[in-house]
Amino acid sequence: MTSPRLPDRLGGLAFGGDYNPEQWDEPVWKEDDALMRRARVNLATVGVFSWALLEPEEGRYDFAWLDAHIERLHANGVAVDLATPTASPPPWFTLAHPDALTVRPDGTRLVHGSRDTYCLTAPAYRTAARRIAAALAERYGDHPALALWHVHNEYVTLCYCDHTAAAFRVWLRSRHGSLDTLNEAWGTAFWSQGYTSWEQVLPPRATNWHRNPGQALDFHRFWSDEVIAAYREQRDAIRAHSDRPVTTNLMLPAYQNIDLWALARELDVVSSDQYPGSPGVDAAADVAFHADRARSLGGGRPWLLMEQGTSTVYDGDRILAKDPGDILRHTLGHIARGSEGALFFQWRQSRAGAETWHSAMVPHAGPDSRIFREVAQTGEAVARLGELAGSTVSARVAVLHGPDAWWALGVDGLPSAELDYPAALERAHRALWDSGVTVDFAHPDDELGRYPLVIAPALFLLSDRSADNLRRYVAGGGTLLVQHASGYVDDRLHARLGGYPAAPLREALGIRVEEYRPLRRDERITLSDGTQGTAWSESLHAEGAETLATYTHGMLTGSPAVTRHRFGTGQGWYLSTLLDDTGYGALVARLLDEAGVGAEAPGLPPHVEAVTRHAADGRRWRFLINHGTEPVALSEPAHDLLTGGSLAELPVGGCAVLRLT
Ligand code: GAL
Numbered sequence: 001m002t003s004p005r006l007p008d009r010l011g012g013l014a015f016g017g018d019y020n021p022e023q024w025d026e027p028v029w030k031e032d033d034a035l036m037r038r039a040r041v042n043l044a045t046v047g048v049f050s051w052a053l054l055e056p057e058e059g060r061y062d063f064a065w066l067d068a069h070i071e072r073l074h075a076n077g078v079a080v081d082l083a084t085p086t087a088s089p090p091p092w093f094t095l096a097h098p099d100a101l102t103v104r105p106d107g108t109r110l111v112h113g114s115r116d117t118y119c120l121t122a123p124a125y126r127t128a129a130r131r132i133a134a135a136l137a138e139r140y141g142d143h144p145a146l147a148l149w150h151v152h153n154e155y156v157t158l159c160y161c162d163h164t165a166a167a168f169r170v171w172l173r174s175r176h177g178s179l180d181t182l183n184e185a186w187g188t189a190f191w192s193q194g195y196t197s198w199e200q201v202l203p204p205r206a207t208n209w210h211r212n213p214g215q216a217l218d219f220h221r222f223w224s225d226e227v228i229a230a231y232r233e234q235r236d237a238i239r240a241h242s243d244r245p246v247t248t249n250l251m252l253p254a255y256q257n258i259d260l261w262a263l264a265r266e267l268d269v270v271s272s273d274q275y276p277g278s279p280g281v282d283a284a285a286d287v288a289f290h291a292d293r294a295r296s297l298g299g300g301r302p303w304l305l306m307e308q309g310t311s312t313v314y315d316g317d318r319i320l321a322k323d324p325g326d327i328l329r330h331t332l333g334h335i336a337r338g339s340e341g342a343l344f345f346q347w348r349q350s351r352a353g354a355e356t357w358h359s360a361m362v363p364h365a366g367p368d369s370r371i372f373r374e375v376a377q378t379g380e381a382v383a384r385l386g387e388l389a390g391s392t393v394s395a396r397v398a399v400l401h402g403p404d405a406w407w408a409l410g411v412d413g414l415p416s417a418e419l420d421y422p423a424a425l426e427r428a429h430r431a432l433w434d435s436g437v438t439v440d441f442a443h444p445d446d447e448l449g450r451y452p453l454v455i456a457p458a459l460f461l462l463s464d465r466s467a468d469n470l471r472r473y474v475a476g477g478g479t480l481l482v483q484h485a486s487g488y489v490d491d492r493l494h495a496r497l498g499g500y501p502a503a504p505l506r507e508a509l510g511i512r513v514e515e516y517r518p519l520r521r522d523e524r525i526t527l528s529d530g531t532q533g534t535a536w537s538e539s540l541h542a543e544g545a546e547t548l549a550t551y552t553h554g555m556l557t558g559s560p561a562v563t564r565h566r567f568g569t570g571q572g573w574y575l576s577t578l579l580d581d582t583g584y585g586a587l588v589a590r591l592l593d594e595a596g597v598g599a600e601a602p603g604l605p606p607h608v609e610a611v612t613r614h615a616a617d618g619r620r621w622r623f624l625i626n627h628g629t630e631p632v633a634l635s636e637p638a639h640d641l642l643t644g645g646s647l648a649e650l651p652v653g654g655c656a657v658l659r660l661t
Contacts, residue, residue: 005390006245006269006304007340009147010042010079012386014304014341015379017361019044021069022053023350029069032348033076035367040379044073045306045343047136048083048153049115052090055132063139074145081343082140084234086129087153088115097124103161106206114354119159120223120230121167129230134237141242149246150306151234154273155227155258156251160203169198171222185492186214210412213493217461220407224259232266247271249306250297253290254422259403260297261443270298273307273345274334279320281607281627283313287330288439288609289429291337293401296441300392305334307345311359311371319357325653327374328381329625332655335385336611336623337438338393342382344375384641385657388621391613395440396597398451399428400459402444408461408493416518418535418578419485424458428483431581431588436599438611448473453595455588457483459501463491467502474508475568479595481587482509484536484576485516499541509572510544510565517556524580525553527561531583537561538576545574562587608632608650612660620660626650634658 007013016036021029036044046069047054055061070080094101094112100122102110110117118125133151140146176182179195188194193212195201204211204219235246245268250260252272264270274290276283294303310327312319322330331342349360361375409421425441432439432455440451444466448454454473459466459482467487474480487501496502499512506512517537519525525533529549539556545565550558565572571594579587592598601610607628613621621641626632632650638658640647647656 005340006147007386007389010341012042013335013382013389014043014343015039015382016041016043016078016347017045017344018048018307018346019046019073020049020346020348020350021046022050022065023353024348028348029072033072035362035372036076036078036347038367039361039372039376040383041078041347043079043081043147043341043343044347045081045083045150046070046073047085048150049085049088051085051088051093051132054085054136055090057092058096058128059131061135070140070143070145074143078145079147080143080145081148081150082136082146083150084129084133084136084152084238086118086132086151086234089118089125089128093128094118097122099161099163100125102157102159103164105160105204107160109161116157118157119161119163120155120157120226121159121163122161123163126230126233130233130237133234134240137238137241141238141244146242146244148269149235149238149242149244150271151231151238151246151248154249154251155231156255158223158257160205164203165201167226168203168219168222169201171225172201172218173198175218175221186212186218187494188212213411213413216411217404217407217493220257220403221259223257224262224403227258228263228266231263235266245269247304247306249273250294252293253286253426256403256406256422261403264297267298269340270294270301270303271306272303274305275307275309276313278315279313279323279326283322283326284329284333284609284625284627285430285433287333288337288433289426291334291339292395292429292439293441295338295393300338300394300440302338302340302390302392305331305339305342307343308334309359310344310361310375311363319359324370324374327371328378329627329653329655331378331382332623332625332657333609335382335388336393336609336613336625338613340389342378381642381655384644387619387641388613388615388657391615391619391621393438393611393613395438396451397432397437397453397455397592397595398440398442398448399425399432400444400454400456401425401441402459402461402466404463404491405444405459405461408489409458411493415516416536418518419458419460421458424483427584428455428457428588431585433609434585434606435589435592436601436604436610437592437597438600445469448478449476451478452597453479453481453591455481455483455591456486459486461489461491461493462487462502462505464502464504467504471504471508474570474572477569479571479573479591480508481573481575481591484538484578488516506543508565508567509563509574510542510567511540511560511563511574512543513538513540513576515539525551525577527577527583528552529562531586532580533561533577533583534580535578536576540574540576545572603635605630605632622658622660624650624656624658626652626654628652
């Protein structure tokens with residue numbers, strides 16, 4: 001049993017960030033205390049990268065410095081989210097255990113000098129990780145300052161070393177049972193790849209040409225199980241000494257080396273990091289995409305934004321400033337969608353080291369800065385939202401997201417490089433976000449009956465079970481949109497024969513795809529309804545479905561491009577190309593209409609984000625964020641928690657949290 005939920009322990013929603021005091025000295029710590037009070041910080045993540053200080057040599061611990069910081073934070077009213085430092089082993093560890101260093105697919109063994117340079121499957125690493133987690137838990141497990149455990153940091157590192165090869169073989173034996181089954185699953189009859197002993201089987205290391213797709217997919221599944229096992233080991237070592245909730249920070253939305261649905265089931269609270277890739281409205285849409293995924297992974301339970309940046313986003317090869325006001329807008333965007341607070345990386349900007357130029361709550365310029373002023377205002381705003389703790393968000397539309405489908409679109413030899421899984425997910429979410437609709441993500445095997453509308457983008461891999469599930473969903477009254485290149489392969493990446501997608505889904509959609517026809521780069525095709533497609537087209541036959549738009553080019557002229565099939569008491573829609581934003585937005589709007597799903601707060605102009613949080617006792621709060629260029633008059637003035645007064649108009653860039661009656 002874990003102890004009370006985070007907001008109960010903090011007396012409100014969480015606000016704070018990664019705190020690395022080991023980079024500083026006494027006068028700065030004193031200033032930190034004062035500034036944390038000013039910014040209403042109530043939670044600090046400590047120890048994420050402190051392994052070298054905590055265990056300066058194997059088995060010898062030095063906790064004195066951490067004791068002092070934890071006591072200081074506690075005395076200052078700041079609770080602690082204590083991390084295990086296992087994402088960054090110290091140099092002594094890698095020198096003593098060189099076999100635990102990361103090996104790349106091309107065989108290069110990395111060296112220490114950065115972070116995340118370890119191999120999860122190396123026995124020495126796993127032992128050391130368990131040991132330090134247990135030592136920390138033993139020492140701090142019941143400390144009154146301790147509110148949360150933060151295992152590791154973003155499990156992102158893959159490794160292809162010999163330990164990995166050995167562990168992969170064990171996993172494969174258990175999955176496939178025999179080499180014959182493995183050979184069959186991986187299609188090794190082609191290219192003379194047949195295995196005659198387990199020792200011949202390797203991780204998907206660098207090869208001269210396409211790597212075997214089945215091997216690549218199984219490797220992802222194996223690695224995901226390995227990450228989850230490593231997390232559980234640390235979590236269980238902690239639980240032996242502590243009743244506080246345990247989490248690990250996921251890296252959403254665009255990264256997936258783990259089956260996040262499976263990992264989320266192991267977490268006491270889902271926590272996740274978000275760094276948008278572009279500023280402005282796109283960043284706000286990314287916040288929503290991230291937050292909706294984090295909430296959905298936890299089955300709708302409140303979750304926690306573990307990291308965001310104050311002033312920077314990564315845009316390819318440069319760090320761009322966030323717009324003034326974005327710190328508050330992004331923070332509220334996450335809380336609106338179920339986060340129990342907002343934390344940042346990091347509290348004070350480093351003056352040296354690898355992330356000197358990464359933003360922080362206290363920038364190099366110090367507290368007399370726009371950034372710190374915005375942080376303090378945001379802390380004040382979050383402090384006013386305590387009554388929301390524990391409330392949830394409800395959505396009537398789901399976008400399907402399966403880890404296998406993601407990984408399946410990462411293997412070699414696909415028909416088009418423009419089959420981009422995360423981009424497809426993001427696009428579907430964005431069209432719904434633009435329509436003012438709150439979105440859940442769901443696994444393709446989930447019971448979907450509570451959603452009037454489900455969108456399935458890029459389910460290239462669709463298991464028999466998922467295909468049956470989707471068929472049942474439509475038969476039972478759901479409206480389902482399936483997008484191009486879906487249901488092409490089964491869960492072994494074997495092509496579906498006789499036409500795509502998988503048979504049960506074909507029945508629900510009333511179509512059969514005969515041929516895929518990727519388009520040339522930059523080629524655009526116009527459909528009969530005037531919309532335009534890029535990247536992909538398909539020769540498909542309506543087998544019961546009605547044709548809503550046809551192709552108007554080349555050999556596909558006159559053949560169906562968009563279809564709808566009434567099946568059971570529901571509708572199965574199929575879209576066989578990548579529509580441009582306008583066309584896709586119009587299609588999604590039509591589907592929302594057909595499914596009877598309206599905007600969360602109808603009547604608001606475009607780019608005013610509205611999300612509602614609901615308490616179990618019926619109380620409701622509406623978050624409004626004006627990303628548009630005009631002020632918005634509210635139809636009925638309401639009490640705004642942020643100002644403590646009645647609000648009649650939302651200014652440009654403004655936010656409100658209205659108590660609904
Ligand atoms: C995160 C990481 C942090 C920090 C941050 C910078 O992915 O967890 O430690 O590096 O990125 O954006």
